[in-house]
Amino acid sequence: MLEVAFRRDFPGLSLDVAFRAPVGVTALFGPSGCGKTTTINAIAGLMRPDAGRIALDGRVLFGDGIDLPPQARRIGYVFQDARLFPHMTVAANLRYPSRWRRGAARDFDRIVEMLALGPLLKRRPATLSGGERQRTAIGRALLSDPALLVMDEPLAALDEARKAEIMPWLERLRDEIRLPILYVSHSVPEVLRLATTVVLMQRGRVCHAGPLAGILADAALAPQLGAREAGALIRGRVEATEPDGMIRVATAAGPILLPGPLPAGRELRLRILAHEVILSRAVPSGLSALNVLPVTVARIDGGLVQLVAGDERMLAQITPRSVKALELRPGTACHAIVKSVSVLPG
Incomplete structure (x- = not known):
């Protein structure tokens, strides 16, 4: 369980966020500029809140006098662009975060099988499709041995064909990896297909957080996902x-x-x-x-x-x-x- 409650003031935006994310996909949903990416950056240790508390499975990441550096938080981060090392093969990119970790070889084989990366291992990022690059980036994040996976609009840079290619892998990830997954999106179809929990955000605030099914069937909340999504x-x-x-x-x-x-x-x-x-x-x-x-x-x-x-x-x-x-x-x-x-x- 991820527990988040923090504040941070920016020029033009005051961020005041509080929610919980259980195992499964928790989608942070809202219009551009509402604070979704800033929120996950605070959780990952890439931005320091003014005040508050962030804890993962009872371990405090921020607050109570604690501010763990990003590398100590055990968070795997998948960005919009895959950010792979261009001079390395897929295999080397995958192994990079786990090269000193015990049991990494066993995990490597499991993640390669789950994401069907075997045929790509000897190739370099420049020769991969957008979907293949994102699958590699997800595999690299998983091989960092995370307690939480954070995904910042991982399909935003892909065309519709590549989105359709990678979506089944995201579903398999949700169903087979027993981790909380934070998924930032403003795409209703992605949220409907992947999310188990939704955090609705507007202007730096959480409007509502809860199971997706409950939001869709709520006459007051459903329109926030779209007029025809209720x-x-x-x-x-x-x-x-x-x-x-x-x-x-x-x-x-x-x-x-x-x-x-x-x-x-x-x-x-x-x-x-x-x-x-x-x-x-x-x-x-x-x-x-x-x-x-x-x-x-x-x-x-x-x-x-x-x-x-x-x-x-x-x-x-x-x-x-x-x-x-x-x-x-x-x-x-x-x-x-x-x-x-x-x-x-x-």
């Missing part, structure tokens, strides 16, 4: 394949049918956007929509209706006229007709 992010498991080829997915919101094929037992992340949900007070019939979930209204914020579906939260985007016509208010029981469900990679 909705539910639900985890499910494939139960069975129906006779017609549809798969039945068990979720905490209720069973959901999706086009197959997918194997039984497969874990899925399902995305249900608010504008893909219709509400009905009565049990609907005669519909082409396959997924109808019993829900209860929790909150109404304009045309965004926050719903409780089993143990999950959802949003429906309807007009204020519809809210009035359906006589919706907190506690109202109704049915959510889900027009479409997308399956997120990872």
